[in-house]
Amino acid sequence: MARPRTFDEAQVLRAVRDQFWNKGYAATSMDDLMQATGLGKGSLYGAFGDKHQLFLKVFDAYCVNSLESVKKTLEGPDAGALERLRQYMLGVATASAAPTNRRGCLLARGTSELAAQDAHVADRALETFRGLEAAFVRCLEQARAHGDLAAHADPPKLGAMLLGLMRGLEAVGKAGMDEACLRGMVETAFEHLPVPAKRRR
Amino acid sequence: MARPRTFDEAQVLRAVRDQFWNKGYAATSMDDLMQATGLGKGSLYGAFGDKHQLFLKVFDAYCVNSLESVKKTLEGPDAGALERLRQYMLGVATASAAPTNRRGCLLARGTSELAAQDAHVADRALETFRGLEAAFVRCLEQARAHGDLAAHADPPKLGAMLLGLMRGLEAVGKAGMDEACLRGMVETAFEHLPVPAKRRR
């Protein structure tokens, strides 16, 4: 009954996301977005609304995808739970330090730039952090059940602490701190987790 | 031999800093800075150069002041070193969560927004992080010497880890996470520091 769209919405949103990711919100112009997507201004406005709505859309999607991906990564049997979590965080350390990945994390960048002024961004970010925390806690509970963590360990507290550390990796990584340091932080944190009494060295 | 300046340079730089601090670099216009400082454009350009130089100036000053202030806070006898560090980090947690302090930390904001494109910002940020880390390590060494930390504890590693956590506090605080959570992260980290054998419970 009408002319169909000639672009792939998901693909366009990916291009928009990358643009915001690379340059930040305020520093990205609509012309940048036009060039990145190959679409005219009218199409962008018609399909997604203004710049701010466009940002919210890709920001939300980024948060949902990140969280889902982490959940999937950490999913698995009790046996390897602690090691999965450790490997995941080491991966974050490496990614945060990689000079190729200098853009950092869109969640961090968007929160830093907009959360103070935009409640939607703050809410979504907090929700995502809570989700990550919950995934960490689940992993730690599995680890405790399997005996990789002391019975007296407190997964909720440890999970929150590891979440804090993880966001810190991202922050110091953006300043250019080297990979060895970032991975060292993770390893130090894990070395100090409470070990079951039987295995205490 | 010429007309003297009618403004206090330090005061002007403070106003400029607050503006960048509140709105971010890209979102702050020269008009904002004129209004914040009360100076005309000519004076600003004549005294400090363009917007970017102005930012670098206040960013550098912020880094130097922050670092110095932390060093002074953590300074003291071996006896209370660990507690001083703990209290300092709890203070960061509280400050990061305070809704009044929604602007966060200029070092974090500036790094997040500009470090990827501006080597000067990245360098200065990294230098500051290293300085903070060193101050933490010094505190931990004092604590170990005094017997508040196990002899086998590794201050450099622990200091790096605590730095990571501290930057994470700032990051999750900006999303609006509550004070109790942030303080809990710090307390959890400190509860898991290696305690001297004599005092192990």
Next chain:
DNA sequence: AGAATGGTGGACCGGGCGGTCAATAACTTT
């Protein structure tokens, strides 16, 4: 007093900003 020096304020500039709109194209329905 007058010249020299440098600070001050604001008019001014070209360009890029976010956003609108009307003409046109591509499709479905009747």
Next chain:
DNA sequence: AAAGTTATTGACCGCCCGGTCCACCATTCT
């Protein structure tokens, strides 16, 4: 094939951006 509907394009809008420039002013030196 005609009518109806929506996507697309890019010209266009007013505004504000960062930055320049210059007329004017306050001070000091001679």
